[in-house]
Amino acid sequence: MRIVLKIGGSLVFKDKIDVDLIKNVSKQIVSLSKTHEFLIVIGGGAIAREYIGALKDIGKDDTFLDIVGIEASRLNASLFIGALGEHAAVEVSKNFNHALSAIHLDKIPVLGGTHPGHTTDAVSSMLSEFVGADLFLRFTNVDGVYDKDPRKHPDAKKLEKISHGQLLEIVEGTKAKAGVNTVIDPLAAKILKRSNIKTVVCGKDELLSIKAVLEGKHKGTEIS
Numbered sequence: 393m394r395i396v397l398k399i400g401g402s403l404v405f406k407d408k409i410d411v412d413l414i415k416n417v418s419k420q421i422v423s424l425s426k427t428h429e430f431l432i433v434i435g436g437g438a439i440a441r442e443y444i445g446a447l448k449d450i451g452k453d454d455t456f457l458d459i460v461g462i463e464a465s466r467l468n469a470s471l472f473i474g475a476l477g478e479h480a481a482v483e484v485s486k487n488f489n490h491a492l493s494a495i496h497l498d499k500i501p502v503l504g505g506t507h508p509g510h511t512t513d514a515v516s517s518m519l520s521e522f523v524g525a526d527l528f529l530r531f532t533n534v535d536g537v538y539d540k541d542p543r544k545h546p547d548a549k550k551l552e553k554i555s556h557g558q559l560l561e562i563v564e565g566t567k568a569k570a571g572v573n574t575v576i577d578p579l580a581a582k583i584l585k586r587s588n589i590k591t592v593v594c595g596k597d598e599l600l601s602i603k604a605v606l607e608g609k610h611k612g613t614e615i616s
């Protein structure tokens with residue numbers, strides 16, 4: 393299978409860089425790469441939000457905030473370039489052609505953001521479309537997609553299996569702006585729907601057993 397893996401920056405860098413997680417995940421990916429092709433996208437996490445928040449206070453515009461958020465996500469991505477060693481492309485891919493070329497050379501591409509105006513969720517879904525991925529795997533700081541934001545609504549219910557249309561309905565109201573917290577941003581949901589890309593959303597626990605997730609053993613949400 394060709395798999396696009398998005399790891400929320402929130403998992404990589406919450407209060408500090410989670411070195412053990414990065415090493416663990418990289419080891420799993422190297423092992424699974426014998427039978428699958430992986431493309432990895434890493435989000436911005438706390439470091440991006442710190443800079444975005446400061447620059448917002450300073451009065452900078454949204455495009456400026458996005459550009460700085462992209463830089464932060466690339467810093468997070470470079471952690472995986474380091475941990476994957478010779479298995480990874482030598483530098484963070486800044487566009488999809490670079491990522492696909494890496495695959496053709498048997499290297500694992502790692503990306504952060506690409507362009508201002510959309511989040512790394514959108515990058516991941518567009519990349520999935522561009523490379524014809526069989527699966528988009530998204531790991532985040534919640535254990536799946538809920539009918540509404542579980543951090544704001546204690547009565548939110550986790551959904552086991554939903555359609556792309558349902559996902560879009562759930563996330564449609566959320567803003568795709570630098571630093572917002574969305575389980576998948578609306579632009580990403582639209583792209584996943586138009587290309588009917590099978591998607592699985594899981595939490596941090598499952599990131600420690602990616603093989604099981606690929607075998608359908610997970611407590612997250614499947615979107616198809």
Ligand SMILES: Nc1ncnc2c1ncn2[C@@H]1O[C@H](COP(=O)(O)OP(=O)(O)OP(=O)(O)O)[C@@H](O)[C@H]1O
Pocket residue numbers: 399400401402403434435436437438512531532533534536537538539540541542543544562572573574575
């Ligand atoms: N319907 C929903 N189901 C699940 N989570 C939701 C939903 N709507 C909003 N959220 C929020 O989305 C958050 C996950 O997105 P967040 O942007 O914080 O993490 P990430 O995308 O993994 O990290 P990063 O953006 O740094 O890469 C959750 O903590 C939750 O509060």
Ligand SMILES: [Mg+2]
Pocket residue numbers: 400435513572573574
């Ligand atoms: Mg996010």
